[in-house]
Amino acid sequence: MADVLGRWIKVWLPAALAALLALLLLWPDQPAAAAETEAGIEMRWELGFQSVYKEGKYTRLRLTLTNRTGRDLRGDVVFAYDDGFPKEIAVPAELPADTPMIVEMTVPGMVYNKDNNRIRFDEGGAGSGRQVPVVSGQPYLQGSGDSSTTVGVVARDPDTMNVLALLMTRGYNFRTIVLKEDDLPADSLQLGALDMLVLNDVPTGNWPQERIDAIRGWVIRGGRLVVSGGAGYAKTAAAFADLVPVAPGGTAELESARILEAIGEEPLPAGMPMTVSTGDLQAGIVTLADGVPISAVRAYGSGSVLYVAFDPSVEPLAGWGGGPKLWERMLTGIGLYPVMTGVRYGYSYDFWHYDSILSYFPSLKPPKIGHLSLFFIIYVLLAAPILYLLLKKFDRREWMWWLIPVLSVICSVVIFTVGSADKRTVKAHSVRAVQLSGDGWADRSAGAAVFVPSGGKVGVSFEGADFAVPLRDEDLVQSGVSGLSGGKLTRMTDGGAAAEWRDVPYWSIRKAWVHFGASPGYGQFDTAIAYNGSYLDIEVTNQTAADLKHVSVLMNGVAYRIGDLARGESGTVNIPYAGGPSIVAGIGYASYGSLLFPYPSGKDSYARERGLLDAYLNESRNAKINGAVDGEVPLIVGFSSDGEGWFEVNGSAVPSDNVTLWAQPLDLTVADVAGGVPGIVQPVITRNAMLEFGNIHDDLLEMADGTLNFEYPLPWRDEPYHSFIIRQHEPIAFNNATLSVWNDASGEWEPVQMDADSYTLPGPAESYVTDQHTVRMQLEASGRIRYRLPVLELGGGTAE
Helix, strand or coil: CHHHHHHHHHHHHHHHHHHHHHHHHHCCHHHHHHHHCCCCEEEEEEECECCECCCCCEEEEEEEEEECCCCCEEEEEEEEECCCCCEEEEEEEEECECCEEEEEEEEECCCECCCCEEEEEEECCCCCCCEECEEECCCCCCECCCCCEEEEEEECCCCCCHHHHHHHHHCCCEEEEECCHHHCCCCHHHHHHCCEEEEECCCCCCCCHHHHHHHHHHHHCCCEEEEECHHHHHHHCHHHCCCCCECCCCEEECCCCHHHHHHHCCCCCCCCCCEEECCCECCCEEEEECCCEEEEEEEECCEEEEEECCCCCCCCCCCCCCHHHHHHHHHHCCCCCCCCCCCCCCCCCCCHHHHHHHHCCCCCCCCCHHHHHHHHHHHHHHHHHHHHHHHHHCCCHHHHHHHHHHHHHHHHHHHHHHHCCCCCCCEEEEEEEEEECCCEEEEEEEEEEEEECCCEEEEEEEECCCEEEECCCCCCCCCCHHHCCCCEEEEEECCEEEEEEEEECCCEEEEEEEEEEEEEEEEEEEEEEEECCCEEEEEEEEEECCCEEEEEEEECCEEEEEEEECCCCEEEEEEECCCCCCCCCEECCEEHHHHHCCCCCCCCCCHHHHHHHHHHHHCHHHCCCCCCCCCCCCEEEEEEEECCCCCEECCEECCCEEEEEEEEECCCCCCCCCCCCCCEECCEEEEEEEEEEEEEECCEEEEEEEEEEEEEECCCECCCCCEEEEECCCCCCCCCEEEEEEECCCCEEEEECCCCCEEECCCCHHHHECCCCEEEEEEEEEEEEEECCCEEEEECCCEC
C-alpha cells in the first residue's frame, strides 16, 4: 500500500501541479477573450437635423444599429422617455448580423438626460423581456433645444444661403443647416426642427409623394417654404407647382436692378446680366418687382411660401454686398424678424387640454338618482316591515337571519346591473382638428378616448396616422423610464400608428393623441370682404366637406358669430375694423372657447367644443414660432359632429361620438386694397440706437434714451396709394417721446400724433414712399417708455 501511495505521489502529483499551474496562468486571459466576443448591438444616434431640434416641437430620431450577436434579430427598437408621463415608442426592425441598419422615429423635442430616456432593442417585440444589450454607444439621448431661427437648405450649392450669416449683426439669430434631399422626412412632425426650408436649383419632380405631403403639412401648420428661381426654378418648383405663388414659366434677363440696388444700398456689378425666372402670379401678392416679379408671398394655412425670382448661389447676387439687406426685406414678407426664438423650457407634455376634454365621456352616464332612490326604498320596505310581517304570519321569524342577507345580495346585484347598463361594452369618443390650407388640403390631428369594461390589454390603432401618443391615465405613481416594459406604448407600423396599454383595470378610460398629416379633399372656407370705412363685412361660404355649426370669425379678442352653415351655404358677419386685426389664444383670464360657448349653470352641452377650440389655439404644434396659432391672423372656425367609427380597439371597429373643429386663417394683412379693404403692414426695426431696449410681451417694447428707426415694407402695386394711416395699438401721449415719419419728397421728418387711434399722413401718399418701397418712421425717447409700434393701413392701388 505504501509503495502504491509513494508511486502516485512521485508520478501523478507533479503532473497535477503542472496542470493546475497552467490553468492559473491562462485564467487572467479569459475575461478579455470573453469581452472580445461579447454579443450585443452597436448604437449611434442623431436627434433632429445635425443635432438641432426645438423644444416643444416633435423631431426626428435617427438610429444606426449594428447587430454583433452573430445571428439575425427581429423585434422592436424601443425608445422610453419621461416628459412628465413616462411612455414608450416602438418601431419594428430586423437587424441582420453585422449589417448597419438605420431606424427612424418621431420623438418629442425636450431636454434629454441620462435619467429621463432609454433606447433598447427587445427581441420578439416590446415588453418581451428579451432585451439585447447595447455593447457600444450611448443608449440614451442627451441634448436641449436650439433657440435659433433654424433654416434648412436643400440646394445644388451648399453655400447658397451663407448670406443669412451676415444678418446676425442686424439682430437676427439664424442657424443654417445644409440638408440632402434624402434628409427630408416623410413625417411632417419631424420638420418641427425647422423654422424655414429653402429649396434652390434641385429637381423635386421625382420626390416621393410622402416627402412632398410632409412639407405641405408642415407649411399648413406654420412652416415657411422658400423656393428660389433663376434658370432652375421650373425643376425646383415641380413638386410644388400648385403651392408656389408664381407658376413656373420661362426665364429672362432682368432689365432694371433699380429696386434691388435701392434696397441693398449698393450697386450691382456692371456688365453682369442677372437671369430671373418668369411666370404668372397664381396666388398671394407680389412683394418686390422691377419689370417682373422679384419676390412674391402666399399665405398657406398658418404658414407661407416665398417665391424668389433669382438663384442666390449665382453671380452677380452671390457675392453682392447688398444681398443681406435684400434678403432681410424679402423675409419680412413671411414673418421673419430680428431676434426670433422658438425655445421652450422644461418637460414637453402639453396635452393637458386633451386630457380634460377626453375625460368627459358623453356616452357614459351615471345612473339616474330617481331610479336608485326607488330601488333603495323598495329594499328598505322589503327588508323591514314586509319581510317581518310575512315571516310573522307564517311563524318563521327565525329565517330573517339568512333571508335579509340574501335579499341584500339580490338587491345589490339588481342595483349594480341597472347602474352599469351602459358600461358593458367598449365605447369611444374623439375630438378632431382639421386645419385647412385654403385650397382643399388640411393637416389633421385628434384626441381619442376609449372606455373598456373588462380591462387587460388595450390597443387602439389608427390607420393612416403618422404618430400617436398615449395620454395620462389614473396611475398616480410614476416609476420613470426604468419601470417601463411595454405598458404604455406608441407602436409605429408602415400603415399607421397605435397606442397600447397593458394591465388596464376594468371600467377604465384610456386616451391618445394622434396626428395624420396633410391630405386633400377637405375643402375650404371661401371669403368675400367689403369695407365701408369702419367695418368689415365678411361673407363666409362653407365649401368644406361637412355641414358646420357655430361658424364664427375669431378676431380682436371677440368671437363674431355667423351661425350654422350647411355645405355650400354662406353667411355674413359685420366686424368693427380699426386696423391691426389679431387673434390671441388667451384673452386675459378668458378664452375664445368660453366666448363662443359660455359656461352654463346646468348641463354643459358644449364642453368638448369649448375645450377643443382652446386646445387648438394653445397647441404649440400649430404654432409658427412661439405659443398659439399666429397672433396676427384672424381665424374662421366651425364645428361638426358624427358617429363615424374611425379607429379600432383591440382589432375591432367601434362607433365613436366625434366632434370636429374646422379652422382656417383669415389673412387680412394682404387684403385687396383695390376692392376697398385696407391692407395692414407690420413694422420692421431697421436701426436701434436706444441705450436700453427689450421686449416685454406681445410686442410690447421697453426702451430708454435714444432713437429707434423702423419701416413698413409695402406690397407691390401698379397704381399709387392714395392714403397711409398710422394705427396705434394703445394711443398715449408721452411727455418724453416723439414719433415722426420720413417725407421722402421733402427730405424731412414730420411729427405723428401718438395719442389718437389713427392718424392719416397729411401729404400725398407717394411722398412718403422711399426708394426701397417702404414707409420709414422714427421713435425718439428721453427716459424710459413702454410702447407697441403702430401698424400701417394702406389705402388705394391695384395689386399686380
